[in-house]
Amino acid sequence: MMTRRQAIKTTALVTAAVAIAPAVIGQNNPVPATAGAFTLPPLPYALDALEPHIDARTMEIHHGKHHKAYVDNLNKAVAAHPGILTALRIEQMLQELGGGGVGIGFDMSKKMSELPVNIRTTIRNNGGGHFNHSLFWQMMKKDGGGEPKVELGKAIELSFGNFADFKTKFTEAATKTFGSGWAWLVLSKGKLAILSLPNQDSPLSGGEQPLLALDVWEHAYYLKYQNKRADYIAAWWNVVNWDFVAERYTKLKV
Numbered sequence: 001m002m003t004r005r006q007a008i009k010t011t012a013l014v015t016a017a018v019a020i021a022p023a024v025i026g027q028n029n030p031v032p033a034t035a036g037a038f039t040l041p042p043l044p045y046a047l048d049a050l051e052p053h054i055d056a057r058t059m060e061i062h063h064g065k066h067h068k069a070y071v072d073n074l075n076k077a078v079a080a081h082p083g084i085l086t087a088l089r090i091e092q093m094l095q096e097l098g099g100g101g102v103g104i105g106f107d108m109s110k111k112m113s114e115l116p117v118n119i120r121t122t123i124r125n126n127g128g129g130h131f132n133h134s135l136f137w138q139m140m141k142k143d144g145g146g147e148p149k150v151e152l153g154k155a156i157e158l159s160f161g162n163f164a165d166f167k168t169k170f171t172e173a174a175t176k177t178f179g180s181g182w183a184w185l186v187l188s189k190g191k192l193a194i195l196s197l198p199n200q201d202s203p204l205s206g207g208e209q210p211l212l213a214l215d216v217w218e219h220a221y222y223l224k225y226q227n228k229r230a231d232y233i234a235a236w237w238n239v240v241n242w243d244f245v246a247e248r249y250t251k252l253k254v
């Protein structure tokens with residue numbers, strides 16, 4: 001049974017999560033999930049806004065086909081198990097997949113563990129795909145790039161020495177991600193860390209909070225860059241929306 005302290009903590013964290021990225025989940029899914037409740041969030045810019053670094057055709061397919069498929073498949077899974085899943089937001093689902101969101105405050109792992117393995121796998125892949133891409137679109141912008149300022153900039157210097165070294169390490173994580181996956185800058189127990197995770201696995205499932213993400217699935221770059229993932233990664237730094245990332249850090253570091 002959840003203690004009062006746990007309940008307070010859970011409530012506070014759910015509230016914080018809603019406030020963190022309203023454009024990601026809150027605006028599109030302001031109520032607990034029901035069948036069909038998850039929707040494809042619109043891109044926060046035109047399809048060609050990230051040209052020449054990321055081309056419009058790639059953005060069109062990546063967002064309109066790949067991301068949409070994750071949303072559709074997630075909705076099917078929720079519709080099949082409304083008793084458990086309608087009570088959970090996508091962040092909670094992903095956290096619970098990792099064993100109850102230890103240190104995060106949610107206490108619903110037993111409910112999630114009641115789900116068939118194939119449904120949990122669907123949530124891991126498609127729920128992760130929806131959450132990750134929803135963040136990813138906002139982590140980029142037209143005329144982005146440069147370096148983060150204020151708190152995040154200082155935190156990166158403290159954790160990695162300087163921005164150039166951070167960029168090198170993050171690039172290396174993205175480059176060496178085997179097959180399909182993502183490179184992440186996360187908050188892990190209050191500290192910055194770089195991760196490489198496979199497929200659509202979310203840092204949330206490991207108890208970490210994502211700050212910056214780079215999709216290195218081939219669908220993210222193959223039309224323009226073919227097999228040259230390194231060129232895509234180098235170009236991507238020019239569209240990073242550091243304002244968005246820094247804002248997430250400020251809100252999540254507490």
Ligand SMILES: [Fe+2]
Nearest residue numbers: 066215217220
């Ligand atoms: Fe993707």
